[in-house]
Amino acid sequence: MTGVEVKVEGLTKSFGPANIWSDVTLTLPAGEVSVLLGPSGTGKSVFLKSLIGLLKPERGSIV
Ligand SMILES: Nc1ncnc2c1ncn2[C@@H]1O[C@H](COP(=O)(O)OP(=O)(O)OP(=O)(O)O)[C@@H](O)[C@H]1O
Numbered sequence: 001m002t003g004v005e006v007k008v009e010g011l012t013k014s015f016g017p018a019n020i021w022s023d024v025t026l027t028l029p030a031g032e033v034s035v036l037l038g039p040s041g042t043g044k045s046v047f048l049k050s051l052i053g054l055l056k057p058e059r060g061s062i063v
């Protein structure tokens, strides 16, 4: 199987009073294409920036 699994556990990210992600837990399976869908401004980029380490979540882990 190619690719790596990504495990997100309890991801929580806010900007001041604006809570963007709250206690998100999911696994992106290795060897699959995963898609993140949602309206503008709902947190897709914040999620991906957290995934690659550009943003630091208040709580949670991404491995
Ligand atoms: N660095 C930041 N400081 C403060 N607020 C931010 C910051 N980055 C994102 N936000 C806010 O977080 C929310 C989610 O933004 P994000 O950019 O993740 O949306 P998106 O789903 O990627 O939208 P789009 O589809 O338009 O790209 C928005 O309300 C945005 O204003």
Ligand SMILES: [Mg+2]
Pocket (backbone or CB within 6 Å): 044, 045, 046
């Ligand atoms: Mg975006």
